[in-house]
Amino acid sequence: MTNVRAAERSSTELDDIDALVRTYRPRLLRFVTFSIGDPDLAESITQDCFLKAYNGRGNFRGDCSVNTWLTSIALNLIRDQQRLQKFRFWRQARATAIDVSDAANFLASHESSAEARILAIERTEQVQAALEHLSVNQRAIFLMRFAEDMDLADIAAAISMPINTVKTHLHRALKAVRAQVGGSR
Amino acid sequence: MHLTEDQMDDLLMGDLAAEPAAHLASCSTCKAQVAEFETSIASFKAVTLAWSERQSATLPSKLLQPVGSAWQRGASWAAAAAVLLVGIGVPLARHETRGAQVVATNGALRAEVAGAKQAGGATAAHVRESGPGAPGVVAVSGKSDAQIARDNQMLQAIDRELDASVQSPADDFGLAAAGGPSAGHGHFAPVENWD
Numbered sequence: 001m002t003n004v005r006a007a008e009r010s011s012t013e014l015d016d017i018d019a020l021v022r023t024y025r026p027r028l029l030r031f032v033t034f035s036i037g038d039p040d041l042a043e044s045i046t047q048d049c050f051l052k053a054y055n056g057r058g059n060f061r062g063d064c065s066v067n068t069w070l071t072s073i074a075l076n077l078i079r080d081q082q083r084l085q086k087f088r089f090w091r092q093a094r095a096t097a098i099d100v101s102d103a104a105n106f107l108a109s110h111e112s113s114a115e116a117r118i119l120a121i122e123r124t125e126q127v128q129a130a131l132e133h134l135s136v137n138q139r140a141i142f143l144m145r146f147a148e149d150m151d152l153a154d155i156a157a158a159i160s161m162p163i164n165t166v167k168t169h170l171h172r173a174l175k176a177v178r179a180q181v182g183g184s185r
Numbered sequence: 186m187h188l189t190e191d192q193m194d195d196l197l198m199g200d201l202a203a204e205p206a207a208h209l210a211s212c213s214t215c216k217a218q219v220a221e222f223e224t225s226i227a228s229f230k231a232v233t234l235a236w237s238e239r240q241s242a243t244l245p246s247k248l249l250q251p252v253g254s255a256w257q258r259g260a261s262w263a264a265a266a267a268v269l270l271v272g273i274g275v276p277l278a279r280h281e282t283r284g285a286q287v288v289a290t291n292g293a294l295r296a297e298v299a300g301a302k303q304a305g306g307a308t309a310a311h312v313r314e315s316g317p318g319a320p321g322v323v324a325v326s327g328k329s330d331a332q333i334a335r336d337n338q339m340l341q342a343i344d345r346e347l348d349a350s351v352q353s354p355a356d357d358f359g360l361a362a363a364g365g366p367s368a369g370h371g372h373f374a375p376v377e378n379w380d
Contacts, residue, residue: 021241028238134224145198146226149232152198163204167198174194181225182218 013056013066019168024070031148032074034131035140036081045081049074064157072158075140082136104123123181130180134173141166142173188215263272 014020028049033042052073053060060069131139140159144150152170156163188196192205196219201209209215 003224025241026234026237029240033237038264039240120228124232127225127229143350147230151199165201166267170198171191171194171337174197178193178222182221 014053014060017050017054020053024067025050027067027148028030028070028074030076031071031140033141034128034143034147035074035078035136041081045074045077048077052077063152067148068154071144071148071150072160075159078136078140087094099108112155126181127177133176133180135169137161138169138173138176141169142177145170187212337378 025046029042029046032045032049033039036042036045036067049070053070056073060066064072130141134142137159141155144155144158145152150158152166153161156166160165160168186208188205188208192201193215196205209219226353286320
């Protein structure tokens with residue numbers, strides 16, 4: 001019953017594509033961009049993702065959040081691209097990689113001082129550098145957990161993996177990231 | 186005894202057992218480690234989301250217009266096809282009409298030239314080329330054989346007048362025209378006697 005109501009609510013949400021894009025695009029674009037390391041291709045995949053979601057909105061059953069559903073569509077598109085080798089992944093895509101020092105300038109100035117913004121840039125660059133050394137699955141799972149705040153069950157559903165496999169990937173990703181950014185002995 | 190690496194990972198993943206959680210509550214060293222990682226992740230989230238929001242804010246407001254119904258799409262395609270057909274068909278039809286006119290004109294030309302030859306007018310002078318870009322395609326003014334004959338007579342008269350009035354430089358060297366007036370200018374034969 002709850003699922004039916006959630007599905008109805010989400011179905012209405014999915015019918016308004018402008019609102020859907022406004023609400024979910026920033027997070028989805030971030031996820032795709034930092035999963036593949038190519039901002040231009042990420043734009044294209046994100047757009048495809050919304051079109052797929054809109055065209056397939058009738059298939060949404062409401063057993064997960066819209067964000068999780070969109071993330072799973074984006075993951076499939078990333079896998080398709082990877083399979084077709086239409087682009088090279090993170091390590092090869094450094095030339096077009098996102099410049100976080102530029103991104104930090106978009107932080108609202110009233111929320112943080114200049115010094116805090118510089119520190120934020122440094123920390124972000126450290127995380128970004130650590131992500132470069134992860135596998136595609138490790139990176140996607142890490143981003144889903146720590147950037148998208150998805151729980152392990154949702155991640156497992158989105159990436160179509162057993163939850164223990166998700167945990168294993170996440171352990172490895174965490175070790176690599178903590179070694180780079182601190183919080184590791 | 187501090188948290189192990191695996192326990193720390195479990196904690197960060199949100200999968201920590203009760204006993205390590207109790208230790209964390211009382212251990213400032215482990216707390217500092219967790220806080221350091223969480224601060225880095227918070228910075229990463231904030232900066233990258235700000236970047237992504239900025240990217241999304243620069244999009245046109247109607248980036249993803251939902252596509253119309255099937256009949257609307259069909260009507261659009263039909264209209265586009267009609268415009269294309271008109272755009273291609275009209276110039277093509279005009280070209281074909283003009284080609285037919287040229288063919289008809291060529292037929293008339295051939296008939297007229299044959300008539301002129303029969304009339305003895307070797308020059309068939311009223312044939313003019315339609316342009317340098319269309320060699321062989323000629324147009325003919327609609328003059329009668331009698332008119333052509335009169336024109337030929339006039340041209341021959343002009344030709345004779347010119348021959349009589351203009352002193353040729355070849356005359357100084359004793360050269361004489363090889364043929365009659367019909368041979369035209371420029372065909373000279375040397376005289377027999379050079380002395």
